[in-house]
Amino acid sequence: MALEHAILVSLLEKPGSGYELARRFERSIGYFWTATHQQIYRVLKRMTADGWVDVLDVPQQGRPDKKEYSVSPAGRSALAAWLHAPIEPESVRHEIAVKIRGAAFDDPAGLIGEVERHRRMHEDQLAHYLAGQARDFPPAAPDDSPGAAADDPGAAAPDPGRELQHAVLRGGIAYERMMVGWLDDVLDTLRRLGPRG
Amino acid sequence: MALEHAILVSLLEKPGSGYELARRFERSIGYFWTATHQQIYRVLKRMTADGWVDVLDVPQQGRPDKKEYSVSPAGRSALAAWLHAPIEPESVRHEIAVKIRGAAFDDPAGLIGEVERHRRMHEDQLAHYLAGQARDFPPAAPDDSPGAAADDPGAAAPDPGRELQHAVLRGGIAYERMMVGWLDDVLDTLRRLGPRG
DNA sequence: TGATCCATGTAAGGAGTTACATGATTAA
DNA sequence: TTAATCATGTAACTCCTTACATGGATCA
Numbered sequence: 001m002a003l004e005h006a007i008l009v010s011l012l013e014k015p016g017s018g019y020e021l022a023r024r025f026e027r028s029i030g031y032f033w034t035a036t037h038q039q040i041y042r043v044l045k046r047m048t049a050d051g052w053v054d055v056l057d058v059p060q061q062g063r064p065d066k067k068e069y070s071v072s073p074a075g076r077s078a079l080a081a082w083l084h085a086p087i088e089p090e091s092v093r094h095e096i097a098v099k100i101r102g103a104a105f106d107d108p109a110g111l112i113g114e115v116e117r118h119r120r121m122h123e124d125q126l127a128h129y130l131a132g133q134a135r136d137f138p139p140a141a142p143d144d145s146p147g148a149a150a151d152d153p154g155a156a157a158p159d160p161g162r163e164l165q166h167a168v169l170r171g172g173i174a175y176e177r178m179m180v181g182w183l184d185d186v187l188d189t190l191r192r193l194g195p196r197g
Numbered sequence: 198m199a200l201e202h203a204i205l206v207s208l209l210e211k212p213g214s215g216y217e218l219a220r221r222f223e224r225s226i227g228y229f230w231t232a233t234h235q236q237i238y239r240v241l242k243r244m245t246a247d248g249w250v251d252v253l254d255v256p257q258q259g260r261p262d263k264k265e266y267s268v269s270p271a272g273r274s275a276l277a278a279w280l281h282a283p284i285e286p287e288s289v290r291h292e293i294a295v296k297i298r299g300a301a302f303d304d305p306a307g308l309i310g311e312v313e314r315h316r317r318m319h320e321d322q323l324a325h326y327l328a329g330q331a332r333d334f335p336p337a338a339p340d341d342s343p344g345a346a347a348d349d350p351g352a353a354a355p356d357p358g359r360e361l362q363h364a365v366l367r368g369g370i371a372y373e374r375m376m377v378g379w380l381d382d383v384l385d386t387l388r389r390l391g392p393r394g
Numbered sequence: 395t396g397a398t399c400c401a402t403g404t405a406a407g408g409a410g411t412t413a414c415a416t417g418a419t420t421a422a
Numbered sequence: 423t424t425a426a427t428c429a430t431g432t433a434a435c436t437c438c439t440t441a442c443a444t445g446g447a448t449c450a
Contacts, residue, residue, distance in 0.1 A: 003410095005295055005299065012302045017430090032294030033291070036411075038412085038431080039411085062419060062420090083296055083299055083308065092369075096286070098203045099202075099279075099284070100361055101361050101365050106280045108357050164298050164301045167383050171294060182372075193357050216401050234401090235403080236438065257400090260447070261401040264401090395450100399448080403442105405442080406440090408438085413434085414431105414433080418427105418428090420426085
């Protein structure tokens, strides 16, 4: 199970409430893991019981009080243990591929609209990721003294957290690009098969 | 839910037993949908009760008797109805990405071995798909009389089922290529961050 | 003699989705 | 006045995984 661990990572990056976590899962965490607020509240309760997180009641004005969660030492070592254990790659699940293969027994051309719609959604997601990348990770000027940078106090030290967040974002970008390209390929195939609607 | 529909597609391509379906889900169907035999038996039972599939008891020699399933007219129209309804794209789930982002709070270089292992698995899967493509979809000679082929009884008519199966396989190939490329990118990042292990 | 293949299932539990429920504040 | 945002949860249900269970045939 990785939801616990995704929550630990997010809370280590910044403590927050269940609601805030749910928003992060909609945004930045969403390109590698998803969860709804119902799931998050349930898991936070279990993590609290297990002593993986600490809770702080934060009274607020003009809005409901919230519980701010942060990672406890026990949670940190639970994350470390999980990081050192091997995991298996996820099995892929593409409902759209079931439809594409099923179209052979129905009307291939009838699927074109649906595939176009999916292509559009992936293109939008790609544009969104690229905008996020341009905002949060502007390209750095190339380093002209390789090897010396590590000892140069004037050079910006690479922040591992930032670098790794960017690497994961590049994965989201690569995924959406791949999907747009493949759906274009599928559209070509569908159009070649039956020029009728 | 798409497992029912994936089973309908597979049984339309070729009737078979629950066991045989489980094997197909391990092989060709595996690059867009996965299911274990336990799931398949349970769903086949429900589909039988719903009248989506017909069952035929097939006694065998030297091995257990089997039940051969085939799609009923009701199953065919259930599939058609599903094909005409819109679906939403799957949410992505990459446990490895949780680990990559979590590595910032542990030891980035310590993750290199695990990422290399995943890269190798995706490379193996890619090689497997490419071999399947070379075997089942050898490249055709280019057509030098475009437009006339459809009315030419001598030309091989494109089989929609085959074409669509190939399109889905190309999706599997594109996915594995993307993963290998991205994991290379991640390895570069991890190695840049901490030259120690 | 031990492993793998064929072939079918049950049982228990964890993970995930959908619907319901409340209630104040703020912006259109 | 309608909708969205902040903030928390419960309940019911489906889906999926893991472990257990059986038993003959074949191959190393």
